[in-house]
Amino acid sequence: MLIQKPADIAPSEITPEGVYFNRRQFMLGSAGLLLSGETLAALAGKKSPLSSADKPNSLKEISTYNNYYEFGTDKSEPAMYAGSLKTRPWNVVVDGEVGKARSFGIEELLKQPLEERIYRLRCVEGWSMVIPWIGFPLASLLKQVAPTSRAKYVAFETLQRPAEMPGQRSRVLDWPYREGLRMDEAMHPLTILAVGLYNDVLPNQNGAPIRLVVPWKYGFKSIKSIVRIHLQEQMPATSWNMANAREYGFYSNVNPDVDHPRWSQASERRIGEFLKRKTLPFNGYGDQVASLYRGMDLRRNF
Amino acid sequence: MTTLRMKNPATSRQPVRFNWLKIAVFLLALLPLARAAWIVLSGAAINPVEFITRSTGTWTLSFLLITLAISPLRQLSGWSWPLRLRRMLGLYAFFYGSLHFTTYIWLDQFFDWPGMLHDIAKRPFITVGFAAMLLMTPLAITSTQGWMRRLKRNWGRLHRLIYPIALLGVLHYWWLVKKDLTQPLLYGSVLAVLLGWRLYRRLRQP
Numbered sequence: 001m002l003i004q005k006p007a008d009i010a011p012s013e014i015t016p017e018g019v020y021f022n023r024r025q026f027m028l029g030s031a032g033l034l035l036s037g038e039t040l041a042a043l044a045g046k047k048s049p050l051s052s053a054d055k056p057n058s059l060k061e062i063s064t065y066n067n068y069y070e071f072g073t074d075k076s077e078p079a080m081y082a083g084s085l086k087t088r089p090w091n092v093v094v095d096g097e098v099g100k101a102r103s104f105g106i107e108e109l110l111k112q113p114l115e116e117r118i119y120r121l122r123c124v125e126g127w128s129m130v131i132p133w134i135g136f137p138l139a140s141l142l143k144q145v146a147p148t149s150r151a152k153y154v155a156f157e158t159l160q161r162p163a164e165m166p167g168q169r170s171r172v173l174d175w176p177y178r179e180g181l182r183m184d185e186a187m188h189p190l191t192i193l194a195v196g197l198y199n200d201v202l203p204n205q206n207g208a209p210i211r212l213v214v215p216w217k218y219g220f221k222s223i224k225s226i227v228r229i230h231l232q233e234q235m236p237a238t239s240w241n242m243a244n245a246r247e248y249g250f251y252s253n254v255n256p257d258v259d260h261p262r263w264s265q266a267s268e269r270r271i272g273e274f275l276k277r278k279t280l281p282f283n284g285y286g287d288q289v290a291s292l293y294r295g296m297d298l299r300r301n302f
Numbered sequence: 303m304t305t306l307r308m309k310n311p312a313t314s315r316q317p318v319r320f321n322w323l324k325i326a327v328f329l330l331a332l333l334p335l336a337r338a339a340w341i342v343l344s345g346a347a348i349n350p351v352e353f354i355t356r357s358t359g360t361w362t363l364s365f366l367l368i369t370l371a372i373s374p375l376r377q378l379s380g381w382s383w384p385l386r387l388r389r390m391l392g393l394y395a396f397f398y399g400s401l402h403f404t405t406y407i408w409l410d411q412f413f414d415w416p417g418m419l420h421d422i423a424k425r426p427f428i429t430v431g432f433a434a435m436l437l438m439t440p441l442a443i444t445s446t447q448g449w450m451r452r453l454k455r456n457w458g459r460l461h462r463l464i465y466p467i468a469l470l471g472v473l474h475y476w477w478l479v480k481k482d483l484t485q486p487l488l489y490g491s492v493l494a495v496l497l498g499w500r501l502y503r504r505l506r507q508p
Contacts, residue, residue: 065348073482075348125480127349172482243481262425262478264417271349275412 043196045116045134050190052118052284054130056198061271062131063203067123068224069172070158070165071205077167082204084164085225090209096155096231099146106209110195112136117192117213122254122283124218128268133213134196139187147183147231154186155179155236156212157228173239179223180236180250181214184292190215190285193226216285218252249302253293254283258302327387331394334361335401351409358402363475363489365395366468370496377503389445392464396442403435427477434470437463468493 056062068078071085088106095101114134122128142154160176162168168175185191194213195202202208207224214221220240230236240248247261256266256279267276282289293301338357347353372388375381411418421428441461443449450457472493476486 061348069481073484127352259424262427262480264421266417269349269351 042200043110043114043134044199045114045196048115048117050117051132052120052130054118054120056118056132057129057271059198062129062197063205065129065271066205067125067219068167068205068207070167070175070177070225072167073172078205079203081166082208084166085159085161085204085208086164087204087209087225090227092210092226092229094141094145094229094231097148097151097233098231099148101145104141106195109141109193109210112140114195115192116199117194119190119213119215120283121213121215121219121222122268122279124220124248124252124260124263124265126263126265126268127271128279128283129271132198133192133194134199135192135194135213137189138191138193138212139189141193141229142186142231145231150233151231152183152233153231153235154181154183155228155230155232156181156223156226157230158223159225159227174242176227177223177239178237178242179212179221180238181221182235182292183231185214185289188289188292190288216254216282216289218254220248221252251293251298251301253281253289253298253302254279255281255298255302257281258299321386323383324387324390328390331365331391334398351405355402355405355410358398358405359475360485360489362395362399362402363468363471365391365398366464366471367489367492367496369395370464370468370493374496374499393442393445396438399435399438427474430470430477431474434467434474437467437470441467465497468497 064079065075066078067075068082071078071081090106091103092106092109093101093103114136116132116134118130118132120128121131138154156179158177159165160168162175181191192213193210194207195210197203197206202211207222210226211224212222212226221238235250238248238250240252241250254265259265265279268279269276280286334357338354341347342350342354369388369391372384372391375384407413407418411421422432423429441463444453444457444460453460472486472490475489476483479486
């Protein structure tokens with residue numbers, strides 16, 4: 001196994017998040033007289049009523065414990081190797097069953113009205129985090145390309161660039177990484193494209209420069225470093241389902257009643273907490289999303 | 303039970319002195335534990351329970367393989383000293399296995415007995431891991447000179463359980479990995495070589 005290096009910074013030397021943000025607030029406030037805030041704040045997001053009240057995990061936890069197989073299968077590897085990824089220039093192609101297919105440059109995407117969405121994230125492996133994303137609803141992007149009535153599903157693809165993504169040099173998964181949503185899931189107000197977290201751009205290991213976040217589904221549905229969004233009539237193939245269909249379904253809604261063959265999904269360990277907590281159906285977002293699946297057998301459509 | 307007992311030939315052969323080799327290996331074998339403790343206590347492990355589970359698990363397997371490497375090493379090199387370390391190394395496999403098992407029961411499941419029974423029954427990788435742990439226990443208990451004497455020929459037969467134990471250990475690792483099989487393959491290959499060597503010798507000399 002990989003040997004993790006102990007931290008060389010004592011916890012006491014790290015600026016607490018509160019102080020850090022106060023300082024940023026102060027600088028923003030004083031500089032705002034001269035400049036527009038946008039140039040100073042790395043990424044500011046309007047507070048959203050859709051945010052969770054749970055206490056977010058630290059930036060260190062969020063950015064050093066990652067599943068991102070393009071940079072290695074061990075959770076410490078993405079933070080070590082993702083630095084090689086070039087996130088500029090970056091374009092996201094949106095095409096397929098749309099009236100106005102086009103490509104979006106990352107600069108344009110960063111100019112969408114941004115919100116801070118504090119979401120719970122539940123990994124299929126039984127751990128969870130709370131992450132303060134900065135992003136905008138996927139629906140607002142899709143509306144700009146005018147989906148046709150034949151657009152039933154949305155397929156996503158991650159960048160494939162083995163020179164910068166060392167994990168892609170081995171065939172752990174069938175690259176590029178693919179994910180998909182049903183159209184109504186994609187248009188749901190909780191579904192966002194994230195471009196930042198903790199008031200800054202995304203660290204590469206978290207899916208820079210732009211990633212999907214679908215908080216009621218297991219984490220692997222939230223595809224990272226997106227380069228293509230394709231609207232289509234057929235249900236798209238998705239990476240983990242292609243790798244092992246018995247264990248990873250297309251929907252992958254967080255469901256404490258449907259076990260993964262190797263892990264019980266009834267409970268989870270929130271990173272930073274000692275005792276496990278009960279997993280909630282749809283990761284606690286059932287009030288907002290359960291209606292999407294009315295009439296479906298979620299044991300079969302897992 | 304015999305009352306008139308000779309001094310154990312295995313120990314009386316050597317003069318009474320510190321066995322520096324044994325002490326060195328004993329301390330060396332504690333290093334993985336010290337390292338894991340340091341990483342957890344310094345806060346470097348983001349998910350400490352997962353880290354402890356993985357670290358104790360892989361060290362259990364490593365010590366099983368090191369123990370199994372002793373005989374081939376002696377046969378290939380002609381040295382006899384590795385044999386003196388074998389029991390201790392086997393006990394260390396049991397030691398790290400116990401830590402691994404305790405981590406599962408305590409830190410991971412927090413004594414949720416129905417949950418664990420469900421796990422053992424339903425998840426093959428837990429079933430085989432549990433079986434390996436069960437099989438290791440009688441070997442640890444009978445590792446003393448007293449038990450060696452009492453079991454006579456059967457002691458050797460009993461301790462051949464290490465072969466299925468190591469196989470179950472590798473299988474346990476193999477089945478729990480989500481996708482990247484590099485690590486279990488590594489342990490599996492070493493085990494295949496160590497068992498293959500024994501098979502080869504057996505076939506060559508009737």
